Every structure is written in C-alpha cells, then in structure tokens.
Amino acid sequence: DAKTTQPPSMDCAEGRAANLPCNHSTISGNEYVYWYRQIHSQGPQYIIHGLKNNETNEMASLIITEDRKSSTLILPHATLRDTAVYYCIVRVEGFGNEKLTFGTGTRLTIIP
Amino acid sequence: GAGVSQSPSNKVTEKGKDVELRCDPISGHTALYWYRQSLGQGLEFLIYFQGNSAPDKSGLPSDRFSAERTGGSVSTLTIQRTQQEDSAVYLCASSGTSGRAPVYEQFFGPGTRLTVL
Numbered sequence: 001d002a003k004t005t006q007p008p009s010m011d012c013a014e015g016r017a018a019n020l021p022c023n024h025s026t027i028s029g030n031e032y033v034y035w036y037r038q039i040h041s042q043g044p045q046y047i048i049h050g051l052k053n054n055e056t057n058e059m060a061s062l063i064i065t066e067d068r069k070s071s072t073l074i075l076p077h078a079t080l081r082d083t084a085v086y087y088c089i090v091r092v093e094g095f096g097n098e099k100l101t102f103g104t105g106t107r108l109t110i111i112p
Numbered sequence: 113g114a115g116v117s118q119s120p121s122n123k124v125t126e127k128g129k130d131v132e133l134r135c136d137p138i139s140g141h142t143a144l145y146w147y148r149q150s151l152g153q154g155l156e157f158l159i160y161f162q163g164n165s166a167p168d169k170s171g172l173p174s175d176r177f178s179a180e181r182t183g184g185s186v187s188t189l190t191i192q193r194t195q196q197e198d199s200a201v202y203l204c205a206s207s208g209t210s211g212r213a214p215v216y217e218q219f220f221g222p223g224t225r226l227t228v229l
Binding site for chain 1: 116145147152153154155156157160168171203205217218219220221222223
C-alpha cells in the first residue's frame with residue numbers, strides 16, 4: 001500500500017469547515033483513498049473512501065486531485081464531537097485480506 | 113443492532129501471566145481482525161480470520177500470541193507470559209464479505225486496554 005503524509009495536528013473553529021489534507025504521491029491506479037477517524041478511547045470509525053471522483057456522504061466530503069497525488073477530507077460544519085485523530089490510508093479495494101495499517105494521522109481539535 | 117463488542121474493557125496483569133481478550137463481532141460478519149495500538153502510535157495488524165479459511169497470522173509479534181475463532185463468530189486473543197511491551201489497546205474489527213464483494217468498511221470495537229505491570 002502507498003504511504004501517506006498528513007500534518008500531525010490541526011485546529012478548527014466550531015461551525016466552520018475543517019479541511020484535512022493528505023498527500024499520497026505514490027498512489028497506484030487501483031488504490032483507493034480511505035479516511036477513518038478515532039475519537040478518544042474509541043475504536044476507529046470509517047468515514048469515506050474514493051478512487052478518483054469526489055465523494056460525499058452524511059459525514060464528510062472527499063476531494064481527490066486530478067493526478068490523485070493528494071486529497072482533502074472536508075467536515076462541512078465541524079462540531080466539538082469531531083475532535084479526533086483522522087487517518088488517511090490508500091489501499092486496493094480487494095476481495096480478501098483487508099488488514100488496515102494506520103500511521104499517526106492528524107489530530108483535529110475543534111475549538112468552541 | 114449491536115456493534116462489535118470486546119471484553120474486558122480494561123485488564124491489568126502482572127508480567128508473566130497469561131491473558132485472554134474476547135471479541136464478539138457483528139452478527140453475520142465473516143471477517144474478523146485483531147489489531148493493537150500502542151500509546152500515541154498508529155494501528156498494528158495482528159491476525160485476520162475469513163470464514164473457514166486458515167487465518168492470516170502474519171502480524172503476530174511472537175509465538176506468545178495466538179487467537180482462535182470458534183464457530184465463525186466469537187474470537188479470543190491469548191497472550192502468554194505477558195511482557196511490559198505488550199501493554200497497548202487491543203482492537204477487534206469485523207466486516208461483512210461473501211468473498212465476492214469488495215470490502216470497504218471495517219467496524220471496530222471499543223478495544224481492551226491491557227496494562228502489564
């Protein structure tokens with residue numbers, strides 16, 4: 001799986017959009033971009049994933065650059081409950097062994 | 113609609129003792145994973161079960177670690193002769209796959225915090 005690079009920490013004001021960047025310059029053509037988050041003392045939670053088109057669901061939006069070398073996770077109206085560590089990973093969406101490997105992610109703090 | 117549950121939530125043990133950690137996956141999920149997360153670190157894969165296939169044990173750090181999954185549901189991770197470096201949060205996840213459809217989401221339990229004194 002390709003390596004990803006994320007800033008170690010970010011702050012965002014409550015009610016504002018939180019934009020979390022991720023670089024994945026060595027991504028392969030068949031690798032997807034996935035985002036998970038981990039709220040303190042809880043297990044990781046899937047947020048969203050995409051291949052090359054922008055994606056949106058009830059939690060967030062994912063913007064992937066045209067060359068697919070970077071992406072941005074957008075939380076449109078951040079709340080205090082969005083304070084968590086956010087992990088960006090790239091992997092093949094396969095049919096068998098799906099072990100995840102997270103780095104240290106971005107610690108997002110929502111400021112009241 | 114229960115999610116993945118794990119027990120105990122916290123376990124404190126003495127160096128050299130054996131511990132068993134339990135995971136109850138989401139009903140019907142055929143895939144089950146064990147991970148561990150040391151303080152301030154990312155996620156480390158340990159072992160993966162998929163249906164009746166032989167488990168992928170490639171992430172187990174030593175032969176003191178073992179896991180089984182009975183009846184394709186509940187799983188137990190056993191650590192023998194615990195060491196202080198085994199202290200971590202042990203996370204279990206499950207996902208639903210028939211082996212024919214792509215898997216994109218793993219559902220994680222709350223974890224078991226293991227402290228080895």
